[in-house]
Amino acid sequence: PSTSAAQFVAPSSDRPAVNVLPPLVSAAGIAREVTVESLTKKIRVLGQLEDSFIIATDPEGLLLIDQHVAHERILFDKYRALEAARTSESQNLLVPETFDLTPAQAAAFDAVAGELESYGFALMRLSGRTVAIKAVPADLPPSEARNILAEVLETIDAEKRGAARATLRDEIAASLACRAAIKINMPLTEEKMRWLIDRLLTTSSPTTCPHGRPIILRLKKRDIEKAFHRP
Amino acid sequence: PSTSAAQFVAPSSDRPAVNVLPPLVSAAGIAREVTVESLTKKIRVLGQLEDSFIIATDPEGLLLIDQHVAHERILFDKYRALEAARTSESQNLLVPETFDLTPAQAAAFDAVAGELESYGFALMRLSGRTVAIKAVPADLPPSEARNILAEVLETIDAEKRGAARATLRDEIAASLACRAAIKINMPLTEEKMRWLIDRLLTTSSPTTCPHGRPIILRLKKRDIEKAFHRP
Ligand SMILES: [Zn+2]
Ligand SMILES: [Zn+2]
Ligand SMILES: [Zn+2]
Ligand SMILES: [Zn+2]
Numbered sequence: 001p002s003t004s005a006a007q008f009v010a011p012s013s014d015r016p017a018v019n020v021l022p023p024l025v026s027a028a029g030i031a032r033e034v035t036v037e038s039l040t041k042k043i044r045v046l047g048q049l050e051d052s053f054i055i056a057t058d059p060e061g062l063l064l065i066d067q068h069v070a071h072e073r074i075l076f077d078k079y080r081a082l083e084a085a086r087t088s089e090s091q092n093l094l095v096p097e098t099f100d101l102t103p104a105q106a107a108a109f110d111a112v113a114g115e116l117e118s119y120g121f122a123l124m125r126l127s128g129r130t131v132a133i134k135a136v137p138a139d140l141p142p143s144e145a146r147n148i149l150a151e152v153l154e155t156i157d158a159e160k161r162g163a164a165r166a167t168l169r170d171e172i173a174a175s176l177a178c179r180a181a182i183k184i185n186m187p188l189t190e191e192k193m194r195w196l197i198d199r200l201l202t203t204s205s206p207t208t209c210p211h212g213r214p215i216i217l218r219l220k221k222r223d224i225e226k227a228f229h230r231p
Numbered sequence: 232p233s234t235s236a237a238q239f240v241a242p243s244s245d246r247p248a249v250n251v252l253p254p255l256v257s258a259a260g261i262a263r264e265v266t267v268e269s270l271t272k273k274i275r276v277l278g279q280l281e282d283s284f285i286i287a288t289d290p291e292g293l294l295l296i297d298q299h300v301a302h303e304r305i306l307f308d309k310y311r312a313l314e315a316a317r318t319s320e321s322q323n324l325l326v327p328e329t330f331d332l333t334p335a336q337a338a339a340f341d342a343v344a345g346e347l348e349s350y351g352f353a354l355m356r357l358s359g360r361t362v363a364i365k366a367v368p369a370d371l372p373p374s375e376a377r378n379i380l381a382e383v384l385e386t387i388d389a390e391k392r393g394a395a396r397a398t399l400r401d402e403i404a405a406s407l408a409c410r411a412a413i414k415i416n417m418p419l420t421e422e423k424m425r426w427l428i429d430r431l432l433t434t435s436s437p438t439t440c441p442h443g444r445p446i447i448l449r450l451k452k453r454d455i456e457k458a459f460h461r462p
Contacts, residue, residue: 184461
């Protein structure tokens, strides 16, 4: 096939100092099914992007892993398993904290107090709408006991209070896991990245967080080649 | 905002062992203009994918660099600059090789013999359609002298022989650069990757190879966040 002369870009000092990067890939070409087994095997960590995403390779291509939701999935499974086994872990506060509930929070509290305790909260309803927090679930920062309780009660809105117990338990576990998980914009050592991936692969759903967000994205080798116009 | 119960994925032993990875990005969201200056500064090498593509980060996001076309661009600029300065570098063959031209190759040869010599070939037309190759341009494997000459003559097809000298020179330089450049499916040390990027950034066109193919693709930070459903 003949190549037109216009395609050649020769050295020249008067070219503008701006280059246009061509498009990468169409979304349609990227969506892939992967088996958990194929994920498990040969994931190699390359490094971290923006202190937020783990960049890795596997035999199928390039992987991007959101470090927060990866950890969230790990903790969600852990909280659910501990709760199911009735062996939740608590951290006692040095000094119990009191928390004044809003009327909406008070209603939510009454609906889920049992679930909260089954996850490791130790709570005591005092006079009026005041609650004493004596312990929080494992992995959470005890110094944020009030914020954590408020956040969990927020997620249990009026509509949900009639929901099945199992659903409430999932929502609470997801809220706790989100709170306890490492955030984005946090540098991770290679060991920590390796640990996250290894643990993630043992969870019930390594590709989706408890709220339904993607944890792993893959650029397939073939799609990268196409984007580089490779046959 | 309320979260529907269906979004929760709880641990369960009867879930199928297949997960669907969601789409990454739309092509439209990825095409970006970058200044050469922005490229020059803070590119950090993460590693190599499939022994073919350099994975790196810069302040704008994730970079994928095709190692073959990156090197091709570097060598193209070098060949053009040496030719323009009339200082091409040659490697003499220990024993000159003879090469029998096809009729088409013979016609191409007559049209571009001068250009070939200006790039460092030392050639002598013998009887009939036989040519003796005494030297090849720098960076090329002398053991492949015959193949290289055949390949260059292939790119100068009938249609092109009437083209401007400058165009012929670009085509020959592109063909030589393609031949001399490192291939894909070749492991590179981190030092070599670093060298390729640093040299690429000094070329006339760090984002496009002499044949018009992309050298660098970028996944913008914002597009990655969107693909992970991050606000
Ligand atoms: Zn979260
Ligand atoms: Zn989530
Ligand atoms: Zn090439
Ligand atoms: Zn090329």
